[in-house]
Amino acid sequence: MRLLVVEDHAPLSELLQQHLQRYGFVVDVAASGSAALELIAHTHYDAWILDLGLPDMDGMQLLQGIAARPPCIILSARDAITSRIAGLNAGADDYMLKPIDMQELEARLRAIWRRTAQQTAILNHGNLSFIPESLQALVGQQPLDLPRREAMLLEALLRSSPRAVIKDYLEDALYTNHEAVTPNAIEALVSRLRRKLKVAGATIRVDTIRGIGYRLVADV
Structure with missing residues (x-):
């Protein structure tokens, strides 16, 4: 799940980014309205x-x-009921008062995630199953141990299969705008995912489409 945090208080925006990234979100930060519009x-x-x-x-x-x-959670010190009603009427999906509890914010984000049926449905391909909400993959009934980015890569490939996923799209989906992405970063992720799928006995594999990207296919 890729998030944008629009917050001009640097210590808070940094805290939000660090906490949410630890729990599997990809987070960009904007310190002004104009920066948010650009992103x-x-x-x-x-x-x-x-x-x-x-x-x-x-x-x-x-x-x-x-x-x-996209769905929006307002974080604000404006605690008047008129402000909360105005925010929700303006299109916000939720309204939280500062100071916030990070675990509550994470829970509310995941609630938004669950409300989208496409995101909550278990993804299946061959003998592999993937649960988007928890980024958990299983081969048969056995859990497949994947770090966050490898799990996100697998999810992107599953959602597009049998179509290919463009490499540039994967870079945008898996890395924030402020992270330095090496030229072979995606190739390295794909290589590790391929190896783990093979060792686990998955009946799917990741194919390279030269000059375009990658796709999941049945391993026959």
Whole structure:
């Protein structure tokens, strides 16, 4: 799940990013409304976290100005019931008061994730099953031990199968805008995933489509 945190208080935005990344989210940060608009214009986000007190515009203005916006949780010190009602009426999916509890925020994000049926459905291919909510993979009934990025790579391939997934899309989906991505980072992830699928006895494999990307196919 890729998130955008729109928060101008640097210590809080850093805390949010570090905590959520530990629990399997890919997190980008914007410190202003204009920076958020730039990121949203060029990146797909599954959800975003929005502070209302931004330096260049009111967060409510930003929320209302984005047409095809992802699900949004407002984080704000504005505790008046009128502010909460206004935020929800403006299109926010949830409203949390500062100071926030990180575990509660994570739970609310996962609740948003679960409300989308496509995200909660178990993905199956051959003898492999994948549970998106927990990023858990199983070959037969045996768990497949995958670090977060390898699990996210597998999910992207499963969702697109039998179509190929473009390499550039994988880089965008698996790494934040501020992470340095080496030229062979995706190749290394694919190599490790291939090896683990083979060792576990999976009946699928990852094929390379030269010049395009990768796809999952049945291993016959």
